[in-house]
Amino acid sequence: MLLPLPLAGAYDYRVPEGLAVPPPGSFVEVPLGGREVAGVVWDGEADPTLPASRLKPLLRVFDCPAMTAPLRRLVDWIASYTLSPPGAVLRMTMSAPSALEPAAPTAGWRRADPPPPAARISPARARVLALVADGAPHAGGLLAEAAGVGPGVVRGMASAGLLEPALLPPDARFARPDPAHQGSVLTEGQADAARALRAAVAEHGFSVTLLAGVTGSGKTEVYLEAVAEALRAGRQALVLLPEIALSTQWLDRFSARFGCAPALWHSELTPRTRRDTWRAVAEGAAPVVVGARSALFLPFPDLGTIIVDEEHETSFKQEEGVVYSARDMAVVRARLTRAAAVLVSATPSLETLTNAEAGRYRLLHLPLRHGAAGLPQVSAIDLRTCPPERGRFLSPALVEAVNATIARGEQAMLFLNRRGYAPLTLCRACGHRMRCPNCTAWLVEHRLQRRLQCHHCGHAEPIPPACPACGAEGTLAAVGPGVERVQEEAAEVFPDARRIVMASDTIAGPAAASEAARRIVDREVDLIIGTQIVAKGWNFPDLTLVGVVDADLGLAGGDLRAAERTVQLLHQVSGRAGRADAPGHVLLQTWNPEHPVMQALIGGDLDAFMRAEADQRRPGHWPPFGRLAALIVSSEDEAAADRAARDLGRAAPQGDGFEVLGPAPAPLALLRGRHRRRLLLKARRDIAVQPILHEWLARVPVSNQVRVQVDVDPVGF
Ligand code: ADP
Ligand code: ZN
Numbered sequence: 001m002l003l004p005l006p007l008a009g010a011y012d013y014r015v016p017e018g019l020a021v022p023p024p025g026s027f028v029e030v031p032l033g034g035r036e037v038a039g040v041v042w043d044g045e046a047d048p049t050l051p052a053s054r055l056k057p058l059l060r061v062f063d064c065p066a067m068t069a070p071l072r073r074l075v076d077w078i079a080s081y082t083l084s085p086p087g088a089v090l091r092m093t094m095s096a097p098s099a100l101e102p103a104a105p106t107a108g109w110r111r112a113d114p115p116p117p118a119a120r121i122s123p124a125r126a127r128v129l130a131l132v133a134d135g136a137p138h139a140g141g142l143l144a145e146a147a148g149v150g151p152g153v154v155r156g157m158a159s160a161g162l163l164e165p166a167l168l169p170p171d172a173r174f175a176r177p178d179p180a181h182q183g184s185v186l187t188e189g190q191a192d193a194a195r196a197l198r199a200a201v202a203e204h205g206f207s208v209t210l211l212a213g214v215t216g217s218g219k220t221e222v223y224l225e226a227v228a229e230a231l232r233a234g235r236q237a238l239v240l241l242p243e244i245a246l247s248t249q250w251l252d253r254f255s256a257r258f259g260c261a262p263a264l265w266h267s268e269l270t271p272r273t274r275r276d277t278w279r280a281v282a283e284g285a286a287p288v289v290v291g292a293r294s295a296l297f298l299p300f301p302d303l304g305t306i307i308v309d310e311e312h313e314t315s316f317k318q319e320e321g322v323v324y325s326a327r328d329m330a331v332v333r334a335r336l337t338r339a340a341a342v343l344v345s346a347t348p349s350l351e352t353l354t355n356a357e358a359g360r361y362r363l364l365h366l367p368l369r370h371g372a373a374g375l376p377q378v379s380a381i382d383l384r385t386c387p388p389e390r391g392r393f394l395s396p397a398l399v400e401a402v403n404a405t406i407a408r409g410e411q412a413m414l415f416l417n418r419r420g421y422a423p424l425t426l427c428r429a430c431g432h433r434m435r436c437p438n439c440t441a442w443l444v445e446h447r448l449q450r451r452l453q454c455h456h457c458g459h460a461e462p463i464p465p466a467c468p469a470c471g472a473e474g475t476l477a478a479v480g481p482g483v484e485r486v487q488e489e490a491a492e493v494f495p496d497a498r499r500i501v502m503a504s505d506t507i508a509g510p511a512a513a514s515e516a517a518r519r520i521v522d523r524e525v526d527l528i529i530g531t532q533i534v535a536k537g538w539n540f541p542d543l544t545l546v547g548v549v550d551a552d553l554g555l556a557g558g559d560l561r562a563a564e565r566t567v568q569l570l571h572q573v574s575g576r577a578g579r580a581d582a583p584g585h586v587l588l589q590t591w592n593p594e595h596p597v598m599q600a601l602i603g604g605d606l607d608a609f610m611r612a613e614a615d616q617r618r619p620g621h622w623p624p625f626g627r628l629a630a631l632i633v634s635s636e637d638e639a640a641a642d643r644a645a646r647d648l649g650r651a652a653p654q655g656d657g658f659e660v661l662g663p664a665p666a667p668l669a670l671l672r673g674r675h676r677r678r679l680l681l682k683a684r685r686d687i688a689v690q691p692i693l694h695e696w697l698a699r700v701p702v703s704n705q706v707r708v709q710v711d712v713d714p715v716g717f
Contacts, residue, residue, distance in 0.1 A: 001030060001058070002075070003039040004091035011039075012046040014055035022058075025066030027100050029059040038100055040067050040090060062100040065282045067093065068301055070337040077332055083693055083710045084322040092322065093297040096278035098271070103279050108137040108168035109158060116161040124149045125157055137166035142175050146260060173276060174286040177258030179228035184257070186225075190218045193364040194225035200340040200362070201229040201305050208331055208341040210311075210356045213366025214375055215346045215575025216539075219309075220250070222366065223342055224257050226305045231258075231287055235304030235339075239290045240326060242313040242536065246507065247290075248514035249539055254290070265291030265298060268509070293318060293326030296333060303339045306330045310536060311343035311352055312568050314715045323711045327352075346575060347568040347606060350613055351624040369579075376546070376577040376584030378601050380593035392489055393481040398547045398587055399493055405545040406497055406526045410582060413528040414486055415535070415573045416549040419455065419503050421447040421485045422478030425463075432469035434476075438673040445478055446505070447485075457672045486549055487529050494527060502530035535573040541580035546573055551588035551598060559667070559716045560622060564613055566597050571606060623713065627683045629693055630711040632666055634674040637705050644706040645677035651700045653692050658683035667716060674707075680717065 001011045013030050015021050022028055026041045036059060071093060079086040111132040121129070127147040132138055144151045157163045186194055193211065200207045213219050223239075230237040241247050244266045255261050263277050263286040280286035282299040289295050293316050296306075308316065308327050316326040327343065334341035343352050343361070356363040369375055381397045388395045394402075394414070405412040422445045425434040434443045436454035443452035445463065453460045466473045478485070483503050490499055500516060507513050519525050520540050528534060528543070554566035570588065578584020590598050600609035618625045631648060635641040645663035652660035659682055666676035681696075683689050693710060702708055 001028070001039050002042040002090050003030070003032065003037055003087050004094045005037070006085050006088040006091075009086060010042045010044065012050055012055055013058045014052050016057040019058075019061070022061045023066065025068060025072060027062040027064045027066070029062065031056050031059060038062065038094065038097055040072070040094075043069075043072065063102050064100045064279075065299070065301060067299060068337075070333070071297075071299060073336045074297075074329070074333050077336070078322065078324055078329060080690060081332075082322055082324050082712055083690060083697075088322050092294065093299065095294065095297065096271075096274045099275045099278040099282070103276065105167035106139075106173065108139050108166055109143065109154065109163040110137045110166040111135055112161055112164045119157075119160045119162050124153050125162065128154060128157060129162065132163065137168045139168055139173050142173075142260070146175065174263055174280045175260035177227075177231060177254075177260055177262060177288050179231040179258065181259035182257060183225070183228070184221050186221060187218070187368075187370065189366055189368065190222050190370075193222045193366060196362070196364055197223060197226040197340070197342060198229040200342075201226050201235075202233065203340070204233070204304075205338050206335045206340075207362060208334065208343065208355070208360070209362040209364055210348055210352055211342055211344045211364045211366075212348055212356075213346060213364075214369055215572065216369045216371070216579050217346075217366035218370045219344050219346070219366060220253065221370075222364075223307050223309070223344055224254070226307060226340065226342055227288060228258075230304030233304055235302045236281075236284065236286075236300045237288045237305045237307070238295060238298070238300065238303060238330075239288070239307045239309065240293060240295060240316070240330060241290060242292075242310045242315045243533065244290065244292045245510055246513040246533060247537060248510055249517055250537060251290070254288075258288075262288040262290045265289050265295035267292065267294065296326050296330055300337075303333070303337050305340045305342060306334050307342045307344060309344045310572075311345045312347055312349040313536075314565070317715045319711075319715075323709065325713060328713065347571050349568075350564060350610060350617070353610055354614065354624045371580060374578070374583060375604065376574055376586050378574055378586040378588065378604065380551075380588045380590050380598050380602060382593050383589055383591045393486060393549055394489055394493060394547075395589055398549075398589060401545055401585070401587055402494060402497075402527065402547060405585075406494070408544075409542075410544040411520065411523075411526055411528065411540060411542045412545040412547065413530065413534060413543055413573075413576060414490065414547045414549055415530060416481060416483050416486050417532045417535075417553055417569065418444075418482045418550075419446075419484075419505060419531055420444040420453065420482035421488075422480055422482050424479040425452060425476055426479055427467035427470060427472060427475045428477050429472040429475040430467060430470035432467055434468075438670065440668050440670045444482060447488075448505070456668060481549060483529060483531050490527060490529055497526040498524060499527045499529060500525045502528060502534045504531065504533060507533060532569065532573075534576065535569055538576055539579055540576060542582075543576055544578050544582050544584050546577040546584070546586045548573065548586070548588045551590040551601075552592060552595075555595070555597065557667075560617070561716055563597050564610075567600055567606060567609055570597075570601055574601065621682060621684055622717065626685055627681075627687065627689050628714060628717055629681045629689045630714040630717070631679045631681070631693075631697075632676055632709040632711060633663070633679070633702075633706060634666075634671075634676040634709070635706045636674055638675040640703060640705045641675040641677055644702045644708070645679065647702070648679055648696070648700050648708075651696065652679070653681075653696045655692075657687045658689070658692065680714075 024043045075089045079089045227237040355361045386395045402412045424442045439456045451460045574586040633645040649663045662679040663677045666678040
């Protein structure tokens, strides 16, 4: 028995008389410390030294499809790879406990038989009637969606007696995407790639394919054909997207391709939808799920393909609790369940590129942008020779380009990957800087909310009227730009431009995202000002200019991966420009136009950049040419954190092919009130780090004031 609790391992229970022994994977209820908890019958033998009389009986077996063997193996695999308790991993798969009980039937509609003779049949009503002609019950929402009518039409038909209430079997609540609904006419290159992906899915075996190709080359069109193939084979498909709540344009395309929306999975679902979706997935009634990384742990009985779109995104890494990479675990799940994994990106991570080059992954490449426009032309604005005016952030060259774009009737975007008004507030009298009391971080001014905020722990305080250090009044000054400040400057410089700010403070959920997208596509906006949420996925046909306000922003700090990530982000945001017929331009404001990152973006040769990156990392065995694991030692007591980190450092394992670096302050040395130190274990690729970490951690006792978190394959190093 494995219980979804952060305990060590499996527990033994006794099967009471009269109950058949439930097979592995069965969901069962057992007593635990005076409570009843749900768990899963795990594989393996019970401990023979425990007499049956000492074991507690299991209470009941849930009426729920059992957890499949591949999913059980995934739980074991992740637990051992990340050094997490299996119960903690199991809990991620049991994310809707109430779904273990069978779904109660819910209300739906079916055709009234016979129909009322006098009822009026409008064209909208006729479309609904065609859908209910089968006499079966249908969910009201799905009916309206499939018929392309508002929910009021269905209600009106019910009151007119054309539809009558009927209980809906649980599996009718999710629509079945139709692979034959409405495919795009693919270009030759796209069609080749689609054929290769369809073949990979049809193999019914494990494969990993990297689908690379510039932004706008039709990667989405192509991988939807892998989904279609899984559907044709009667199997399921999972698509992982980095920003599911903002992916409304993506969902519209899915509906256009398959005739209905997919099931969604993310943290904002209502408990009811969560429950229904989990259960529908387990019963095979939800054939396609689109979700955030947690969707990887849904109980698909027969997954044909797993697609990871924007595979290079660091948001696929979970940093709390079980620390794992959803991209990498998607590949593991595909292997265990014999499915086709598809990793998709215009700027693949060095990990994935290296795997493709080594032949471990198949490579499909779409070299051309779809449509007439071609790739945007990227150039730098050298801030040393073309600086903005004092206290401003938009250089004259950028202002002119925006004006010219808007004058041509096209749209422009200003991109700055920083929320709020200003990243630093300091006192002009004494130099005091406003910092977070809980983190190694400056407080960011959010002028709209009149507050200073920490972007790491959520700490917020009002902007003080006087400097808290010297008491001087009116001396606190905002230093540096945030997106709100760019908006303020834009309002002065482009007073007639119709502007929209897209940041997580202003575009919080799907409704706001789709309204913003509609306004932009419908040309109600001339200038988009946004943070990284505008970088990905959007298709704004009339957007032809992207101005990057601070292209150097991501390069500060000592992270070896900063350059790779900056190239990926800036390339992504550049890809928003010129997606239809008019050519796109990208202007990078930088103090360092010679930097390899700027040169790669300007020259458009990302391959050469990635090769240079690889050449830098290879000799030192840095990932992906070696293995890396981080130990984050943290405590509210700084001395305790230091002591534990030093103890671990002194007891560091030694051997051939690996070394321990540190301890050193972790990248955020203080986070949420905890002092953090970091040790890195760096090893050759052929060495497994887990046994080394295991042995090391078992040897060094740490006080209970101290937490040691293991992060295998850390995102930053
Ligand atoms: P990517 O995922 O590579 O960024 P998309 O699949 O989003 O590219 O395609 C970019 C744009 O081009 C989208 O608006 C898409 O609908 C359009 N497009 C791509 N291929 C085709 C095609 N074969 N027929 C029609 N439109 C296409
Ligand atoms: Zn903080």
